[in-house]
């Protein structure tokens with residue numbers, strides 16, 4: 001890739017269609033919209049005066065939230081983040097109509113811990129989901145429960161992956177295991193992008209024919225159409241499986257990418273063990289296929305008159321190394337693993353065509369959603385409310401983001417748990433016993449020069465070390481949450497029984513050593 005992320009990212013989005021400011025002008029009696037209108041300084045609207053406007057309508061509607069979470073979609077694989085090859089016209093347009101959080105991060109860059117953090121607004125060691133395929137405790141308070149209790153209609157569509165135990169067939173019964181979601185069309189986890197199945201309110205599987213993202217989108221559209229007979233505000237999340245590996249895209253998308261023409265990231269290493277050009281072409285093709293489905297959802301919002309009052313929020317649970325740093329998959333502290341899309345569109349209150357470098361991480365999503373909906377976040381939530389950044393009132397976000405991985409996954413090239421801190425300029429991560437990586441992203445956006453052992457970087461490392469220790473103390477984290485037994489390898493946590501904690505598994509393994517060691 002020729003342009004460094006830092007330099008290239010703003011350009012494609014600024015080339016998108018201009019944002020329509022008429023709504024802001026028409027709604028200028030509303031305090032926020034008036035500020036937005038005035039600060040927008042749109043010349044063509046300068047002659048309008050608020051006193052000539054009709055009286056305001058009743059209280060503005062509480063916003064809807066449509067939270068889209070494709071799996072394993074790294075931030076670097078979006079056109080609006082500067083990728084010269086991938087085609088994401090709908091996501092780019094969404095970003096141009098809203099605010100693009102360029103620095104959006106997964107605190108625990110792996111599936112289940114990330115999804116639990118998103119729903120609870122708590123770090124993984126606090127909500128208990130320190131490993132993949134544990135079950136999220138029913139007693140956890142989720143943002144879906146809080147919104148439901150505040151009168152929202154809630155819906156979950158897609159890959160759930162919070163129920164623990166056997167991934168297949170993947171039926172989650174109505175009740176507390178659904179964590180506050182009323183409308184349900186989901187499976188637990190299949191990683192099968194074609195011809196799979198999902199469940200509604202009975203244990204009878206419903207087949208998915210063809211590309212699963214299309215079916216999830218159909219189901220999301222079904223939910224959206226129900227707004228015509230149900231005027232509650234809604235919280236709908238659609239959590240699609242693609243572009244997670246296996247890297248297999250619908251052929252009509254795959255055939256539009258030429259692997260040899262792709263601009264490889266400078267930190268990509270060629271190896272038969274790693275995703276290569278063909279895989280990256282398929283990954284991009286899946287992303288374009290997902291992007292088209294997102295386009296269908298946006299068209300439905302328009303058709304139903306929902307777009308103005310719906311917060312569309314797009315991210316991913318983690319990224320994918322795709323051969324960068326000689327690594328695959330996630331769980332790693334590098335940018336390709338931790339950095340995820342952060343696109344927020346909310347036409348009623350968010351002026352479009354903005355980008356921000358404020359640091360946003362998964363733990364902040366739920367408190368921010370609640371604030372945008374006018375609902376107080378519980379004290380137990382650990383994230384920061386960034387609604388003021390979303391609304392354009394400030395650029396000030398947290399001074400750093402905090403990262404946690406609690407144990408190894410040898411099959412994915414992760415050898416041990418680690419903790420990390422990302423500031424606007426640096427990424428630092430350590431194992432319990434020793435520093436691991438330190439990068440100056442300003443000088444080295446592709447993280448080619450690890451400064452962890454560089455004597456000249458010692459002052460920076462010591463400062464980051466202290467700030468990381470502060471994060472751990474402030475959030476109640478400790479190295480004692482780590483585990484070393486390979487509980488995530490060979491499907492140990494999902495082959496046999498359902499476990500809420502790694503300790504429960506280890507106690508079970510003691511009783512069942514042969515099963516624990518089974519390949």
Ligand SMILES: [Ca+2]
Nearest residue numbers: 071072111317
């Ligand atoms: Ca995942």
